[in-house]
Amino acid sequence: MIQAQLAKSVIKAPFAGKIGLRNISAGSYITPSVLIANLVNTSKVKITFSIPEKYANSIKMGTSIQFNTSSTQSYSSAKIYAIEPEIDINTRTLLVRAIAENSNGSLMPGTFANIMLPLQTIPDAIIIPSESVIPIQGGKKVFIAENGSAKEVKVETSTRTDASILIIKGLNKGDTLITSGIMSLKDKAPVKIKLK
Secondary structure (H helix, E strand, O other): OHHHHHHOOOOOOOOOOEEOOOOOOOOOOOOOOOOOOOEEOOOEEEEEEEEEHHHHHHOOOOOEEEEEEOOOOOOEEEEEEEEOOOOEOOOOEEEEEEEEEOOOOOOOOOOOEEEEOOOOOOOOOEEEEHHHOEEEOOEEEEEEEEOOEEEEEEEEEEEEOOOEEEEEEOOOOOOEEOOOOHHHOOOOOEOOOOOO
16 A cells, blocks of 8 residues: 555656656645646657648658758658648648657757648749749730740749749740840840840
């Protein structure tokens, strides 16, 4: 009976990890609802992020992602281990979780991460600066240089970043794209190209 009573005076952690700042003082009376300290397993970190619903079918279990944090400028690798089975109706996003090794302890749990998620590989993709695309009624157009004059070309675009846009139809490899002065250009106008 004494041994059983003594066993109740010892608190054992359910897993190995790092213990944080204590929230109690010596001699305090402890109940199951009292927070003693935070125990965090830092050998592996979980990354939770959301993706737009249009990419939901591109995500698979076991896919590798790259990420970095403000404290680690170099990119680390993680593997997707869980995907929410439904889209959030409020945000129209899909919740995804990945896990990364953290044996050296460089990643701090709770930090914000920038995710690089490979959704699709497009061989021979044509990416152009966003400012060279002109919206028109029924689509988009760009100007290319051909035999000393500007040629208007209608293009179909896909995903974009703040600086570039993916062209899926309209341009060919080797075309000379005009990127400046395009708002004053007209089809078949003479142009003088300066390559950068």
